[in-house]
Amino acid sequence: MKHSCLIPVLVLALVPAARAQKPELDPVSSALAEPAAPVWDEAQGRLKVVYGTEMLFEGTLQVRATENEEFRAVKPGEVLFAPAVTTGERTDQSWSFEAAPGSGVGELQLSGDVHTSAEGLAAEMRGAAQQRFPLVRTSVGQSRNLRNDAIYDRHWDWLLSAKGGTTRIAQAKRNADAQSFHLETRGPALELDFAPLWMQRHRNLPEYRPWTYRVFKDSVSGWCSWWAYRDTIDSKKLESVADALAAQHMNEFGLKWLQIDDGYQTGKGLPSGWLEWNQKFEGGAEATADLIQKRGFRPGIWVYSAFSDADYAREHADWFVHDAQGALVKGPWVDFGLDANVQAALDAVVKPTYRGLKKLGFGYVKVDSLRHLLYDAYNHAIPALAKEGATPQATLRKYLEAVRKALGGETYLLACWGVLPEVIGVADGCRLGGDGFGPATLQQYNSWNGLVWRNDPDHCDVMPSWKEVAGKGDAAIAEARKESILRPTLASMAGAVLMLSDPAEVYADPRNLEGAKRALPVLFSVPGQTYDFDARKTDALLAGKRTNILSGKDPSPIDADQQGTLAPWWLQEIDRSFEHWNVLARFDTAGKGLAESDVRFEDLGLEPEPEYLVYEFWSKRLVPVARSGFRAPAAEQGATQVFAIREKLDHPQLLSTSRHISQGAVELSELAWNPGTLALEGVSDLIAGDPYEVTVFVPKGWKAKNSRIGVSETETRIDGDLARFSLLPAISQKMFWTISFEKP
Numbered sequence: 001m002k003h004s005c006l007i008p009v010l011v012l013a014l015v016p017a018a019r020a021q022k023p024e025l026d027p028v029s030s031a032l033a034e035p036a037a038p039v040w041d042e043a044q045g046r047l048k049v050v051y052g053t054e055m056l057f058e059g060t061l062q063v064r065a066t067e068n069e070e071f072r073a074v075k076p077g078e079v080l081f082a083p084a085v086t087t088g089e090r091t092d093q094s095w096s097f098e099a100a101p102g103s104g105v106g107e108l109q110l111s112g113d114v115h116t117s118a119e120g121l122a123a124e125m126r127g128a129a130q131q132r133f134p135l136v137r138t139s140v141g142q143s144r145n146l147r148n149d150a151i152y153d154r155h156w157d158w159l160l161s162a163k164g165g166t167t168r169i170a171q172a173k174r175n176a177d178a179q180s181f182h183l184e185t186r187g188p189a190l191e192l193d194f195a196p197l198w199m200q201r202h203r204n205l206p207e208y209r210p211w212t213y214r215v216f217k218d219s220v221s222g223w224c225s226w227w228a229y230r231d232t233i234d235s236k237k238l239e240s241v242a243d244a245l246a247a248q249h250m251n252e253f254g255l256k257w258l259q260i261d262d263g264y265q266t267g268k269g270l271p272s273g274w275l276e277w278n279q280k281f282e283g284g285a286e287a288t289a290d291l292i293q294k295r296g297f298r299p300g301i302w303v304y305s306a307f308s309d310a311d312y313a314r315e316h317a318d319w320f321v322h323d324a325q326g327a328l329v330k331g332p333w334v335d336f337g338l339d340a341n342v343q344a345a346l347d348a349v350v351k352p353t354y355r356g357l358k359k360l361g362f363g364y365v366k367v368d369s370l371r372h373l374l375y376d377a378y379n380h381a382i383p384a385l386a387k388e389g390a391t392p393q394a395t396l397r398k399y400l401e402a403v404r405k406a407l408g409g410e411t412y413l414l415a416c417w418g419v420l421p422e423v424i425g426v427a428d429g430c431r432l433g434g435d436g437f438g439p440a441t442l443q444q445y446n447s448w449n450g451l452v453w454r455n456d457p458d459h460c461d462v463m464p465s466w467k468e469v470a471g472k473g474d475a476a477i478a479e480a481r482k483e484s485i486l487r488p489t490l491a492s493m494a495g496a497v498l499m500l501s502d503p504a505e506v507y508a509d510p511r512n513l514e515g516a517k518r519a520l521p522v523l524f525s526v527p528g529q530t531y532d533f534d535a536r537k538t539d540a541l542l543a544g545k546r547t548n549i550l551s552g553k554d555p556s557p558i559d560a561d562q563q564g565t566l567a568p569w570w571l572q573e574i575d576r577s578f579e580h581w582n583v584l585a586r587f588d589t590a591g592k593g594l595a596e597s598d599v600r601f602e603d604l605g606l607e608p609e610p611e612y613l614v615y616e617f618w619s620k621r622l623v624p625v626a627r628s629g630f631r632a633p634a635a636e637q638g639a640t641q642v643f644a645i646r647e648k649l650d651h652p653q654l655l656s657t658s659r660h661i662s663q664g665a666v667e668l669s670e671l672a673w674n675p676g677t678l679a680l681e682g683v684s685d686l687i688a689g690d691p692y693e694v695t696v697f698v699p700k701g702w703k704a705k706n707s708r709i710g711v712s713e714t715e716t717r718i719d720g721d722l723a724r725f726s727l728l729p730a731i732s733q734k735m736f737w738t739i740s741f742e743k744p
Helices: 007-019 128-132 196-204 224-231 235-247 271-274 284-294 312-316 343-360 370-380 381-386 392-407 439-443 475-481 481-495 510-519 536-543
Strands: 037-041 046-051 054-064 077-087 090-099 107-117 120-123 136-140 150-153 156-163 166-174 178-187 187-198 219-222 258-261 298-304 363-367 414-415 429-431 454-457 498-500 570-576 579-587 599-602 612-616 622-623 629-632 640-647 653-655 667-672 681-686 690-697 703-709 712-714 717-719 723-726 733-742
Touching: 007 690, 037 077, 046 653, 054 077, 107 120, 107 187, 120 178, 120 579, 128 224, 156 196, 178 187, 187 196, 196 536, 219 224, 224 235, 224 381, 224 510, 235 258, 235 284, 271 343, 271 681, 284 298, 284 343, 298 343, 312 667, 343 392, 363 392, 370 381, 370 392, 381 392, 392 414, 439 481, 439 536, 475 481, 481 498, 481 510, 481 570, 481 640, 498 510, 612 653, 622 629, 653 667, 653 681, 681 690, 690 733, 703 723, 712 723, 723 733
Parallel strands: 136 570, 219 258, 219 498, 258 298, 298 363, 363 414, 414 429, 429 454
Antiparallel strands: 037 046, 046 054, 054 107, 077 090, 090 187, 107 178, 120 150, 150 156, 156 187, 166 178, 570 579, 579 640, 599 629, 612 622, 612 640, 653 690, 667 681, 681 733, 690 723, 703 712, 703 733, 717 723
């Protein structure tokens, strides 16, 4: 096994500062690219693994002959320890244990603590659990799911996973800089696998250097003009949309941005063309930004990275890329490719554009056609770029780095379109597919979201058939309105970017915004799985099959648009200081209705011992539960179901709230059962004009007495095992509420 004598010196200097995420510290070029060092103490039955100078794992091995016995300390000679390591382009390590022949040992148990940075998380490797019950898992906060068999440290980009047995992982300690997880795995033979630089090298993302940047964690949501109006957007249409959304208090629900797309610009790539707007926008960019801000939103903007001013390109030919014959590269969509390796080109074209947009107040910037800049320009200038010591990929990255520097780190930067690993660490988000809402893209890269960047499924028009049904009666509109529930709910469950894009008249009816209101804000989540639900695209990337292509011709698997059957279930685990619960959703994306379906708690990765309560958000119904699971009821064509799954307690407990599909994760800041007064007490952030309902489960033998919101008593409605109370707040405010009970 190869170990560098430089490890102690280098890592001792690296560790404290790197945890503060200083970009100049690079584990790839340091000793952290070396294998970890295991030490097996057979006499004590202890395994220690050091990575750099940090203790990665320390644990104890115990054994037993049969299941009827207690685990005991291992004796010398009873167990065989086999360390293995391969190095090269990527390092793989394993540390395995098995019973020695004739030892009589039937089962082994390894338990210990895994130490990570503050960005460590528990997740699952693809295995039998996913075969039994396929789903996409995300976690808001730390995960306790029993399907977890791996720990990933995003900051250091390493993965430790357990094989061969039944594994339990729980968070043990946490502070601002580090945390530890308790790992216990048992079986007839055990193995720990360790993969340094997991995403960067094992998953072929060379630009992934998570120690240099943090993922954008705020809810990324708003409205985009493109799908609603294409390039016919103007100030009057924008004002109509802004007024309609403001009238529904959508900014308070979490809809932040109003983003202007194609249709405002006057030029062909020069800064003046992006900063001096056409006559459709009275008052220009300044007046438009002001209009958006006065309605309570934040201004966002679209910019095209293509350059089409032929006269300027010929005049400054050395600022643009050339083909092998020395001619300017001119391709579809992009026309001329600005050479980002030429500082004068960046200074004259890129920096003034984005500095100007930042000064105007645009804090959300979508840079489009980056795929075309790479494929249709830079990929056709490989020999010329090579003379500059550059590659197409590095040139694209340098282009976007100049954009980022001009905008500053606080601006949300969206790379568009198609999956672009070249921009990892520079862009905050990436639009994963072509135009139009792309639910399949969210499951094709679900293991990237919240770690690499924020996944963007493109515009979420909540009423895609509006033009067809408008004026055709309430029944037709009601049927079309099902999409207004499904689409934003799916994006929110995925932790994705959620940008609405409908014409203003859609938002005039508040019923069309109900789905968006309940899906906003999007809770920041990390993957619960180390793999993608439909992994064909990421497998193709891992295999190096991403090709240099011309637009529209033979796209490689990673760049092709949506494919594959959509995930039948999405599970979001929510960890709050007052409670830990799960939200399970399913969607009729096929438009054929939802059949009854048995759901086993074990398949979801929930603890087997507690009893559970299950409540469906949209139908407002308590679902009958058996000890082992529940039956998701059938639902009509186009339906969406969202089930809150909570451990059943021995006293009245919160079951659901109406504010958000998470059913308590957004608006509740405090929640507690008061055993002295026999009251359930909470503090909720309420939105003016939005009816708020709290649903409480009342066990047998208990009776609801009264409920109060603030200082006022309110009506408590009894519905079988449920007690509900509601109010319509006149103003947006934080409100204390309590519901009292008695036990005759």
